[in-house]
Amino acid sequence: xxxxxxxxxxxxxxxxxxxxxxxxxxxxxxxxxxxxxxxxxxxxxxxxxxxxxxxxxxxxxxxxxxxxxxxxxxxxxxxxxxxxxxxxxxxxxxxxxxxxxxxxxxxxxxxxxxxxxxxxxxxxxxxxxxxxxxxxxxxxxxxxxxxxxxxxxxxxxxxxxxxxxxxxxxxxxxxxxxxxxxxxxxxxxxxxxxxxxxxxxxxxxxxxxxxxxxxxxxxxxxxxxxxxxxxxxxxxxxxxxxxxxxxxxxxxxxxxxxxxxxxxxxxxxxxxxxxxxxxxxxxxxxxxxxxxxxxxxxxxxxxxxxxxxxxxxxxxxxxxxxxxxxxxxxxxxxxxxxxxxxxxxxxxxxxxxxxx
Amino acid sequence: xxxxxxxxxxxxxxxxxxxxxxxxxxxxxxxxxxxxxxxxxxxxxxxxxxxxxxxxxxxxxxxxxxxxxxxxxxxxxxxxxxxxxxxxxxxxxxxxxxxxxxxxxxxxxxxxxxxxxxxxxxxxxxxxxxxxxxxxxxxxxxxxxxxxxxxxxxxxxxxxxxxxxxxxxxxxxxxxxxxxxxxxxxxxxxxxxxxxxxxxxxxxxxxxxxxxxxxxxxxxxxxxxxxxxxxxxxxxxxxxxxxxxxxxxxxxxxxxxxxxxxxxxxxxxxxxxxxxxxxxxxxxxxxxxxxxxxxxxxxxxxxxxxxxxxxxxxxxxxxxxxxxxxxxxxxxxxxxxxxxxxxxxxxxxxxxxxxxxxxxxxxxxxxxxxxxxxxxxxxxxxxxxxxxxxxxxxxxxxxxxxxxxxxxxxxxxxxxxxxxxxxxxxxxxxxxxxxxxxxxxxxxxxxxxxxxxxxxxxxxxxxxxxxxxxxxxxxxxxxxxxxxxxxxxxxxxxxxxxxxxxxxxxxxxxxxxxxxxxxxxxxxxxxxxxxxxxxxxxxxxxxxxxxxxxxxxxxxxxx
Numbered sequence: 001x002x003x004x005x006x007x008x009x010x011x012x013x014x015x016x017x018x019x020x021x022x023x024x025x026x027x028x029x030x031x032x033x034x035x036x037x038x039x040x041x042x043x044x045x046x047x048x049x050x051x052x053x054x055x056x057x058x059x060x061x062x063x064x065x066x067x068x069x070x071x072x073x074x075x076x077x078x079x080x081x082x083x084x085x086x087x088x089x090x091x092x093x094x095x096x097x098x099x100x101x102x103x104x105x106x107x108x109x110x111x112x113x114x115x116x117x118x119x120x121x122x123x124x125x126x127x128x129x130x131x132x133x134x135x136x137x138x139x140x141x142x143x144x145x146x147x148x149x150x151x152x153x154x155x156x157x158x159x160x161x162x163x164x165x166x167x168x169x170x171x172x173x174x175x176x177x178x179x180x181x182x183x184x185x186x187x188x189x190x191x192x193x194x195x196x197x198x199x200x201x202x203x204x205x206x207x208x209x210x211x212x213x214x215x216x217x218x219x220x221x222x223x224x225x226x227x228x229x230x231x232x233x234x235x236x237x238x239x240x241x242x243x244x245x246x247x248x249x250x251x252x253x254x255x256x257x258x259x260x261x262x263x264x265x266x267x268x269x270x271x272x273x274x275x276x277x278x279x280x281x282x283x284x285x286x287x288x289x290x291x292x293x294x295x296x297x298x299x300x301x302x303x304x305x306x307x308x309x310x311x312x313x314x315x316x317x318x319x320x321x322x323x324x325x326x327x328x329x330x331x332x333x334x335x336x337x338x339x340x341x342x343x344x345x346x347x348x349x350x351x352x353x354x355x356x
Numbered sequence: 357x358x359x360x361x362x363x364x365x366x367x368x369x370x371x372x373x374x375x376x377x378x379x380x381x382x383x384x385x386x387x388x389x390x391x392x393x394x395x396x397x398x399x400x401x402x403x404x405x406x407x408x409x410x411x412x413x414x415x416x417x418x419x420x421x422x423x424x425x426x427x428x429x430x431x432x433x434x435x436x437x438x439x440x441x442x443x444x445x446x447x448x449x450x451x452x453x454x455x456x457x458x459x460x461x462x463x464x465x466x467x468x469x470x471x472x473x474x475x476x477x478x479x480x481x482x483x484x485x486x487x488x489x490x491x492x493x494x495x496x497x498x499x500x501x502x503x504x505x506x507x508x509x510x511x512x513x514x515x516x517x518x519x520x521x522x523x524x525x526x527x528x529x530x531x532x533x534x535x536x537x538x539x540x541x542x543x544x545x546x547x548x549x550x551x552x553x554x555x556x557x558x559x560x561x562x563x564x565x566x567x568x569x570x571x572x573x574x575x576x577x578x579x580x581x582x583x584x585x586x587x588x589x590x591x592x593x594x595x596x597x598x599x600x601x602x603x604x605x606x607x608x609x610x611x612x613x614x615x616x617x618x619x620x621x622x623x624x625x626x627x628x629x630x631x632x633x634x635x636x637x638x639x640x641x642x643x644x645x646x647x648x649x650x651x652x653x654x655x656x657x658x659x660x661x662x663x664x665x666x667x668x669x670x671x672x673x674x675x676x677x678x679x680x681x682x683x684x685x686x687x688x689x690x691x692x693x694x695x696x697x698x699x700x701x702x703x704x705x706x707x708x709x710x711x712x713x714x715x716x717x718x719x720x721x722x723x724x725x726x727x728x729x730x731x732x733x734x735x736x737x738x739x740x741x742x743x744x745x746x747x748x749x750x751x752x753x754x755x756x757x758x759x760x761x762x763x764x765x766x767x768x769x770x771x772x773x774x775x776x777x778x779x780x781x782x783x784x785x786x787x788x789x790x791x792x793x794x795x796x797x798x799x800x801x802x803x804x805x806x807x808x809x810x811x812x813x814x815x816x817x818x819x820x821x822x823x824x825x826x827x828x829x830x831x832x833x834x835x836x837x838x839x840x841x842x843x844x845x846x847x848x849x850x851x852x853x854x855x856x857x858x859x860x861x862x863x864x865x866x867x868x869x870x871x872x873x874x875x876x877x878x879x880x881x882x883x884x885x886x887x888x889x890x891x892x893x894x895x896x897x898x899x900x901x902x903x904x905x906x907x908x909x910x911x912x913x914x915x
Contacts, residue, residue: 108624204657235563239656276541310777311677312676314681341541
């Protein structure tokens with residue numbers, strides 16, 4: 001403040017004046033005098049505005065016609081190209097836009113230029129008058145009195161009890177919305193079936209992977225053998241069993257005790273489902289050996305058994321123990337030793353002791 | 357009773373057939389009374405009142421376009437092989453829901469357009485509800501008697517987000533499927549009931565075969581019905597309260613100044629519906645939204661980088677990204693008593709949204725308690741004239757925006773060529789200090805604007821004309837304001853802090869002391885509106901200018 005350049009000492013505008021009262025306040029000068037518009041005084045301007053409004057309505061008619069022509073004249077057929085759809089979409093949109101904007105701007109222009117623009121003042125009324133309140137209280141009193149609910153507490157209490165219990169069936173009837181979780185989240189398709197170890201197969205075509213095909217630095221998106229042949233629950237199984245397979249220099253891996261035989265010749269397999277909220281950890285940084293989840297940027301370090309080094313995840317990605325079968329294909333020697341994916345309340349009970 | 361049947365009071369007979377039909381209906385529904393009550397009801401006018409209208413109209417557009425889409429959409433998760441005209445996906449295994457969404461896009465004439473209209477107006481709906489709420493907050497329109505309508509509006513905001521999210525997931529494409537996966541992960545983190553809730557929602561393990569049809573029922577029946585109910589309540593209360601108005605000459609808490617409903621206001625508001633529809637149509641025509649055919653069907657294995665949720669879910673997703681899962685080697689997730697406490701998911705998913713919505717719902721009562729202001733307010737505050745409230749609002753807004761920006765942390769990193777980790781570290785810091793900075797800056801700016809107002813009211817506006825006085829002094833001529841413009845600048849209340857008052861036992865209790873403290877925090881920095889006496893003094897001391905100005909105007913007159 002104080003930048004008016006008359007060179008005078010400034011007043012402090014910030015000091016509150018104690019006890020401002022009505023006398024000291026400015027009086028409300030009332031609604032400012034009405035100013036006439038050009039169209040109010042000049043008949044030619046009014047006529048011009050009228051023509052503009054009509055023109056806008058006319059544009060709307062043109063828009064409607066464009067829409068109809070675009071709808072009926074453009075044939076999508078059976079083998080229409082993206083370009084045809086794009087053209088039709090654009091024309092339908094332009095037609096609708098003109099049809100709507102023509103009407104809308106026309107009406108608004110009509111209201112602003114030609115309808116009276118006098119501001120009017122209207123009194124507000126009390127939302128509730130004291131008289132109404134007293135009348136309502138009397139009515140409620142009468143109603144309560146006539147039901148006798150105050151005099152008959154037995155009726156009141158049994159009714160309250162009944163009403164409190166009555167909604168329970170409405171809750172209970174939703175009991176079949178889903179099955180009990182039990183330990184479904186603890187198992188995946190990787191568990192050996194009938195003593196036969198599951199082979200690691202390529203996602204999405206399902207062909208098994210030979211250890212010899214995995215060169216250093218390469219990464220494979222992996223599903224269990226047989227997943228594609230499932231008829232039911234394929235996505236459910238896939239959501240738990242997808243795995244990332246990578247090969248590093250064996251010296252770069254630092255397996256903890258008990259996990260030394262989970263890798264084969266530097267090839268390691270980790271669950272692809274993020275331990276944060278379950279997105280696929282799809283990005284592999286070959287140089288740094290980091291795995292990155294594109295959803296929330298949790299970063300896991302392959303050389304430290306997929307320990308979390310950045311982001312919102314708390315737990316390492318579970319490792320799938322792998323080996324090679326007699327034909328040279330990679331197989332899972334067991335299921336994951338802990339549930340994959342996001343944490344859930346009962347998770348701790350589903351964690352196996354390594355190599356147990 | 358018999359008077360209406362007396363022969364000397366002949367019943368009204370309409371002359372035209374249209375008139376007779378109107379009269380027929382009127383005699384049975386009492387339309388005349390309704391028209392008499394509402395036909396000329398006065399509505400104040402201001403551009404910022406349009407946000408609520410945009411929200412209402414985009415909801416109408418959603419109902420219209422959504423109904424069209426239901427005729428072609430099949431919410432089934434049964435497996436099918438695509439056989440439509442989008443050749444890149446021919447014979448790809450997918451759900452019926454995704455296949456029918458593709459058919460709407462490529463094989464139903466106008467289907468693509470309606471999908472685009474529906475998605476764009478959904479984004480616009482949540483946006484306009486949000487901006488409308490910001491307008492209501494910053495102008496103090498939530499004060500008595502409108503507190504309950506503020507609550508209804510807050511419920512509408514939550515419902516609009518629910519409507520958006522349930523709809524977003526329906527096409528069962530890869531992007532929205534990953535969104536559901538995240539929701540599943542968040543639900544599973546809830547203590548005790550999380551796993552069961554997830555199994556009940558998805559009808560078993562994720563993703564199951566039920567979720568799309570369940571979301572569909574919520575999306576097209578339950579949520580819109582609730583929104584409609586809330587809108588009816590909202591508008592009913594608007595009628596009961598009458599609209600608020602901005603401060604200005606002739607406006608006070610006892611009146612409402614504006615245009616009558618018929619014709620001007622009805623024409624403007626009605627015409628505005630068509631304008632909103634037209635703008636949505638332009639967006640649908642030229643800007644692709646949610647190109648599901650590029651994403652492919654949902655599959656738990658692939659995911660594309662740089663994916664974003666719809667904007668209104670962004671702040672929760674951003675909060676999820678900001679929360680560290682490990683601090684050093686310490687895991688935020690904890691195992692207590694053999695159970696998992698997933699704080700790295702629970703805290704960001706629930707706490708910021710919880711705080712935002714709790715404060716939002718409770719704010720009218722918080723301010724009422726601090727200010728002890730129990731009067732009805734129909735004249736709005738200019739945001740600068742309520743500096744502390746404006747600062748609180750901006751602090752919340754900035755907090756929201758930091759989380760929202762965090763949802764695009766990877767895109768910020770790639771666009772500006774900075775390290776993703778640094779973006780996250782900075783945003784984590786801003787999460788805490790951003791609101792504080794916003795509070796301080798906003799309050800200072802509001803007070804500065806008040807001082808500027810005060811100065812203009814007292815000294816007039818700068819004309820830019822420099823005049824040299826006879827003794828050599830240069831001054832800039834200030835043009836005084838007319839009394840209407842001046843009243844707009846000084847016609848506001850500037851409450852002073854309310855000290856603690858003893859209760860009926862003559863005791864100042866601890867709660868009252870806290871209230872007094874908050875009242876001081878709320879009101880101690882204030883700029884008093886200029887008074888007539890000050891204006892007088894200002895003019896007196898400007899004697900020299902006034903002489904010049906008088907001389908100038910004399911000159912003008914003499915031309």
